[in-house]
Structure formats: structure tokens, C-alpha cells
Amino acid sequence: MRNNSRAAMARGSALLIVRLWRATPALASVWLGLPLLLGATLLPYYAAQRDLVDVAAGGPAERAWAETLAAVWPPLAVLTGAALLRAVFGALHEAVDAKLRDAAAMRIQADVHERALRVPLAAMDRADYYDRLQRAKEAAGGDLLGVLQQTILFVRQLFEWLGLAAAAAAADPVAGAVLAAVFLVSLAIRLESDIVKRRLNRDLTGPGRRSDYLRDEIAKPATVKEMRLYGTIYRLIGTWRDDMRQSLAMRMNANRREIRHGIAASAVQIAGLFGTVAWMAAHLKSGAMTAGAFVVVFQAMRQANGLSARMAFPLGKLYIQSAKLLDLTEFLRLPPESPADGADAASAATPAARRPAPGPLGRIAFEDVTFRYAGAAEPALRDIRLTLEPGETVALVGGNGAGKSTLVKLLLGLYRPTAGRVAWDGVGLDELDPALVRRAMSAAFQDFVRYETTVRDNVAFGRPDAAGDDAVIRRALRAGGADALERLPGGLDARLGLLGEGGRELSGGEWQRLAVARAALRDARLLVLDEPTAALDPQHETALYRSFRELARGRTALFVSHRLGWARYADRIVVLRDGTIAEEGTHESLLAANGVYAAMFREQADWYRGGAPV
Numbered sequence: 001m002r003n004n005s006r007a008a009m010a011r012g013s014a015l016l017i018v019r020l021w022r023a024t025p026a027l028a029s030v031w032l033g034l035p036l037l038l039g040a041t042l043l044p045y046y047a048a049q050r051d052l053v054d055v056a057a058g059g060p061a062e063r064a065w066a067e068t069l070a071a072v073w074p075p076l077a078v079l080t081g082a083a084l085l086r087a088v089f090g091a092l093h094e095a096v097d098a099k100l101r102d103a104a105a106m107r108i109q110a111d112v113h114e115r116a117l118r119v120p121l122a123a124m125d126r127a128d129y130y131d132r133l134q135r136a137k138e139a140a141g142g143d144l145l146g147v148l149q150q151t152i153l154f155v156r157q158l159f160e161w162l163g164l165a166a167a168a169a170a171a172d173p174v175a176g177a178v179l180a181a182v183f184l185v186s187l188a189i190r191l192e193s194d195i196v197k198r199r200l201n202r203d204l205t206g207p208g209r210r211s212d213y214l215r216d217e218i219a220k221p222a223t224v225k226e227m228r229l230y231g232t233i234y235r236l237i238g239t240w241r242d243d244m245r246q247s248l249a250m251r252m253n254a255n256r257r258e259i260r261h262g263i264a265a266s267a268v269q270i271a272g273l274f275g276t277v278a279w280m281a282a283h284l285k286s287g288a289m290t291a292g293a294f295v296v297v298f299q300a301m302r303q304a305n306g307l308s309a310r311m312a313f314p315l316g317k318l319y320i321q322s323a324k325l326l327d328l329t330e331f332l333r334l335p336p337e338s339p340a341d342g343a344d345a346a347s348a349a350t351p352a353a354r355r356p357a358p359g360p361l362g363r364i365a366f367e368d369v370t371f372r373y374a375g376a377a378e379p380a381l382r383d384i385r386l387t388l389e390p391g392e393t394v395a396l397v398g399g400n401g402a403g404k405s406t407l408v409k410l411l412l413g414l415y416r417p418t419a420g421r422v423a424w425d426g427v428g429l430d431e432l433d434p435a436l437v438r439r440a441m442s443a444a445f446q447d448f449v450r451y452e453t454t455v456r457d458n459v460a461f462g463r464p465d466a467a468g469d470d471a472v473i474r475r476a477l478r479a480g481g482a483d484a485l486e487r488l489p490g491g492l493d494a495r496l497g498l499l500g501e502g503g504r505e506l507s508g509g510e511w512q513r514l515a516v517a518r519a520a521l522r523d524a525r526l527l528v529l530d531e532p533t534a535a536l537d538p539q540h541e542t543a544l545y546r547s548f549r550e551l552a553r554g555r556t557a558l559f560v561s562h563r564l565g566w567a568r569y570a571d572r573i574v575v576l577r578d579g580t581i582a583e584e585g586t587h588e589s590l591l592a593a594n595g596v597y598a599a600m601f602r603e604q605a606d607w608y609r610g611g612a613p614v
């Protein structure tokens, strides 16, 4: 085993156990205490066995019945008591084990999700952070129960082995030392081959993912349609077959290696066992050892041999998962970067709770704002100076990559400017109470979320306290142009998506209208719609535009759209190009200026007039 991996395993396991302890101290104490007791009961158990055998070997025929009984009953009582205790502790441990595993897995998963939600969005753009989060989520998901189970199994087996070693050493110190040496050598041999096999399995997850991907892809109607047309299906099946052949050959090699190592480990154990037996037999003859001690050492060695084979399994699994385990425990140790509800206030001097609420007007100003994504060579926005006046509706337009969505994220305080500041009624967003800032804002994003639950939930996730108010939910649905969804069987509680039974899949446009309804539910001073019509047909687009005008009344509103038909009715149009404001004004003034906007507008208008560019 490499040293760094061993250290990672030890550190990861220790941190996990500390976390378990903190999560459920009483349960975790019982969980760790019981294997200790189980191991400890082996000492009186074997001592009693030794005494019983010695009494029997002493020749009962030469003793009186009463004398024999007096010699037999104390070790017999200890043996029975120890066996009973072992049965009770064993059963208790199984029960505690299952309970602790479920409680701990739930708690740790909740911690990971909570930590992930409280991290600034900007951190998500860092590949290293994102990878770490993904690995922690993976480890907290499917792997965690397995890791916990292996840790528990290992702890229990370790105490069991310590009990056996102590019992053998008590019977004969030399035999105890041989038992320990044989155990360590055979465990190391088995562990090595177990790790090689597991590492191979892990390395094969790449090709495995590829074949899973192929299998999933082939099941999709859209893929079948295209592959049939292009005749590519046999090529894909050929790739899959090559992958499978290669991984089968690697698995066969690992199996052969495992068999060879198994034989070597067994040879060490047999040599150790029979060498000790021969040595003990000689001492038995000379009277230096009793028959009872002989039997105890023989049994303890056989049991320890069995344990070494079984312990390689949990240890190998822990070793292979140690990197993930360490990722998980270290991810959970990261200090929460945002103290309140997802706001990035890492550098703010005043605690969030004592910062003021945003002002009532909703005048939002970008004061010389520059923003560069982590790792990007160029800023996505440069020297932006822009004010959204209270009650004003502003359209933000510009080509792909101009910086529109980035500006929206800064406006909503999801990202912090690299230079300059975004101010709400004259106060920087960083200086305001983040929870209250969030409450004053509402948005429907370009990459809107499809919550595969009910119609009601999809809207109410915008403002959970309104979930029970049907009239409010229906009003929001109408504002989002999604009122048709009220009439689904099940009404507001109709299930959406294909996740649950009886769920109904929606079209992209219907999901988008739900996202707008969600934004409409919030009674916020600032309303932002980022490409709200990308998935809508012209009829619904017109309907949404009407309700947007309703919604925007009395608020500060900003919408991003590539459809300049929408922009023409905004109070002001801001045109972004290459991360800077190229021009701004009303539709008429920008047409008259004959600049970027006028060119974009003419191009779109030509399409609709039937004069597509040639």
C-alpha cells in the first residue's frame, strides 16, 4: 500500500468516526462499545474452555464425582455466561449498526447538500471545487452506506481478533506471538490482491460508464431515429463489444492473481498452525503446557486464520474508497463560505443579521463594474455603468456571449464584481442583509429548473409560504401563461415529469411558463426574466409578454431577450457587446442612431418580412 493512501484511509475513517460520534453520540458510543465487549468476552470464554479441557484431561475416573463437579461447574458457568453475552451483544450490535448507518448516512447527506447550497455560485465555476463537490456527493450518496458498513465490520473484526490474540497469548505467549505474525502476513497478502482487484474494478468504471451511456442512448427514441437513418447502430455495438472483451480479459487476470495470492496466504497459515501444533505437542509431552492451553491456542489460531481472510474485504474496500472518503470528510470541514441563505458574504465585515434591508425604491446601479470568471483570461463584463430606475422596464440585448446572463447574475447578487460595485438605492449589495436582498428579488432564468413534483410545488418553490393558497398559485400560473396546467387531472396537485407514477411530461415551453409563474409568485421589487421566451411558440410568447407588462408594473424590471420585438416596448434598451455597453436608449432613438441595435433589428425584421439573408 502506498503511504499517502494509507494515511488518507486512516484520516478519512477517523474523521468519519468523529463525525458519526458528533451526530449521534449515544448511538455511536454503543456502536463502538459493543464490539469492544464482544472482543473482551473471548478472554473468559477461552479461559473457561482451557479449564474445562484441563479438568477432563486430568482424568475424572480417578476423582470423586463431587470433586469433578466442583471443578467443572465454575468454568462451565463462565463459558455459558460468556456465550450468552456474546449472543446478546452480537444481536444488539446488528440492531444498533443498522440504526446508526441509516441515521449517519441521512445526516451526512443532508450536511453535504446544505454545504453545497451555501457555497457562492462563483465557487461552482472553479473546476477543482466542482470536482470535489461531485466526488463528495458521490461518496455521500451510494458509497457512504457501503463505507460505513465496511468501517463497522472492520471495527468489529478487529476487536474480535484482539480478543483471540489475547486469549492465545494468555494460554501461551509464544503461540500468541506466532498467531499475530501469521495473521499480519496472511492479511497483507490477501489485502494486496484484494486492492489490485478493486483498483481494476474502479479503473474499469470508465469503460463501464461508456457502455452504460451507450445502453441509455440506444434506448432513446431520438437516438434510434438518427442512428437508423445514419446506419450507425452496428458501429456503436462494435465499440461496446470491444470494451467488454478488454475488460473481461483484465478481470480474468485479476482473478488468477487473486487465486495465487489466496494459495500463498493459506500456505502461510497452514505452516503457522501446524508448526505451532508441533511445537505445543512437544511442550505438552514435557508437561510445560496443559491440554487446555493446547486446545485454546489451536482454536484461536484457526479462528484468526478465518478472520484474516474476512478482514481483507472491508479493509480493501476502505482503502479503495479512501480518496472519496477523504474528499467527503474534508468537504464537510470546509468553513461555510456564505453564512445566510446562499449569499456570498465571505468578505463582509458586518454579520449578515445586523446589515440593513434594501431600500424601498429599487434603484439599482452598476458602478464601474468589471467581472472576470475564475480562470478566464478576459473579463466577461468591463466597466459597466448602468442604472435601473425604480419602476423602469429595461431590455438587455446583445449577441451570444455578450455578457447578458453574467450581468443578470451580478444584478441578483449571485456573483460579486471583480471591480466596482452593484448598489441598491445607493448601498452596495454586499453591505445589505443577504436574506432581505433575496426577498426583494425575483427571477426566471434561461436555464430554468424543472421540478419533477406537482404543479403546485413548481410554483410554490418561488414562495413556500404560499403553497396552501390555491387562489395565489392560480394567479401566478396565469401570470406565467401556464393556466392550462391547472386543468390537468389532479389540478394543482397533478404530478409532473416521468419520475413518479402517473406523472405527466411537459413540453419545454410549458416548463418555462411554470418557471415564469414561479417568479411571478414572489412579490418582489426587482423582477428579472432571462430569455423567458426561448422555448415558447409565438402565441404563448405574445400572451407572456402581456402578462409580463402586468407583472412589471410598479417594479424595477429587466428582461433579456434575443427577440427584439419584445425589446421595442421596453422603457429603455441596453445593448451589450463584448462585455461592454455598446449603446442604450429607446427603440426609436436607437433606430435613429443606426448603430448595433438598428442593424440587429433590421436583420430580424428582414427574416419576418420574408427576405432571409442570402
Ligand SMILES: Nc1ncnc2c1ncn2[C@@H]1O[C@H](COP(=O)(O)OP(=O)(O)OP(=O)(O)O)[C@@H](O)[C@H]1O
Residues within 6 Å of the ligand: 125, 373, 374, 376, 380, 398, 399, 400, 401, 402, 403, 404, 405, 406, 407
Ligand atoms: N461559468 C463561466 N466560466 C467562465 N466563463 C464563462 C462562464 N459563463 C459564461 N462565461 C463566458 O462569459 C462570457 C459572457 O457569457 P454570458 O453567458 O454572460 O453571455 P450571454 O450574453 O448571456 O450569451 P447568450 O446570449 O449566449 O446566453 C462568454 O464569453 C462566456 O463564454
